[in-house]
Amino acid sequence: MTEVVVLGAGYAGLRAIRELHGMPNVHLTLINRDPYHYEATALHTVAIGTNEPDHITFDIKQALPEDVTFTVATVTKIDVEAKTITLADQSQPLTYDYLITALGFESEDFGIKGADEYALPLENVKTAEAIRRHLEDRLAGYQETQDENDLHIIVCGAGFTSVELLGELVHRIPSLIEEYHLPAELIQITCLEAAPKVLPMFDQKLVDYAVQYLADHGAVIHTSTPIDEVTPTGVKSGDTTFNANTIIWTTGVRGSHVIADSGFQQKRNRVAVDPTLTLKDHPEVFIIGDVSAVPDPASGRFYPTTGQISIAQATHVAKNLRAQLDGNAMTPFTYKSLGTVCSLGPSVGIAELGDRGSMKLRGRKVSLLKKMVNDRTIMEESGVGNMLRHLS
Template structure:
């Protein structure tokens, strides 16, 4: 029996496991993840801001996996392709005939001094909860410290998650101020970004909508200001130092460190894969999601790593593995861009969907909830969507 090993239960890994199970192959399918749950990565900014409970974005494993999939909770430390083995932090190595690597992302610090030590990323449930705790601790401290920095939040980097975090936080601020008995008008949120341009996936119309929303809600956006150093409660640029007790790091992400530790040829722990999503020199090894770089036709850079491309990569990789086992030819991966949605809290946002159709305001925020539920449907089926989804039926 063919042994198919999947590393990581994020969007790509979980979807690949489900699709492979549906293929009814003569194969043993094993899914490995360090957690006994899948979490909706796109909802982490809301958890960090405190507008969603962490429990509400979790899909428990293994009970929501197909019966044909064996689940192992373990931490992957290295991939040994020579011997077709995966080393675990605890336990015996796992062997494979086909390997699907979908180990997800980590925060990217770009070697900026002090960033890792003094700023908090939003990359998983634990880190999102750490941001929430830091916010609440500082607001509570203000009652006795009267230190303006305890009511200041600096978001380092203007990435997608940055805006969704700030949008959710703005929604929560009135309740936070009331709960901790702090003056709402003294709370400050600012975002510092190295580049001049933000949100390149949107046109000027939608980007300007986001900028105006931020300004209307007293969020300061500072672009064209590379960060030189981060110290305790300080963000230092070329010509100024900004202070805040809560520093959030959302400048970018890289693939799992396991990629670098396993001697893959990679950039920022993302491996350039073939058109069939496998390695050119090892076609039984597939890389998906945040650890993969997929050639974008006609452009010098790969597709950005998003939830929707992770889903589609999983479908394609599972189909190609099934094709191998059934003696059929593989198919090249073709990305079908369904659009992009940015939520600014629960009642506002922007979106480009169905080609060039644009949404603003509540319609965009509602679309985000539809996408979250569609994700659950694709990952675990109707029952999981009904139980864990965000939209009333």
């Protein structure tokens, strides 16, 4: 029996299992820190409280075929020379013939002073729930404290995650104002972005629409405003201080720290893999998703890290693993984006679809599109039952 071990049950890991299942003489093992899978692209909705964790998670064991071994454990180290995986709280390391590393992302704080201590990162379901609790506690507490900082919210960075989170936030704020009897005129939602432009990959007209939509609903984005320090009551950018008691940290992501801990050559915990998605000199080790940096043969640069691309990589890994087992040559990974969608709350968004983003959409139709994409992913990974539960 050939032992194939998959690390991580995010988009990439789950798709790899699905594509590899049923191969003769192959035994699959999946290792994941939690017993559930979460939709990383919907974490911001849980953080703002427009969605419940139940709606963006499903039980992994239930979604897997019975002959796949599933272990809930935390991976601490990968040794590619010994072909072993060390798991926390388990004395015996796990061995493999082939390894698929898909351990996902962590929040990136760039070592900025105070970020780790005082800002709230958005990384997983637990941190999303922590953001929601903090936000609601501060707003609810205002009646007692009369501290205007309790009504100020700062979102750090204006990448995809921040803009989607701001969209949910401006959608929910009116109901929070009503629920906690808050003075609407004192609420401040501020987003600070280091770069001169927001969402540079999008057409400028779509970006202008998004920024205007958020401004019309009370969220102000300051560009060219790099954060250099976070304090318990705000953030500093140069000589300017922005005050708030809720500081949400969404300035980008890096790969899992297990990558650095395992001694891989890496940058921000991403390993530059061969075009076949394997580790140099280790064709038995595949690295995909947010822990990988995959060269795009067309541009010579690395592909961006997205859920869509992780799924495509997992499908390709299954092909290349099969090729190795059959004694055939592996093929390089290539990818054509289906388009990019950025939601602005539950009912509005912007999107670029089709060849080189030629179809540009904005407004209500985009949110329907995003919902359809999410539902399709959930259905494919976990079955129709789960999709119906998520729709309800």
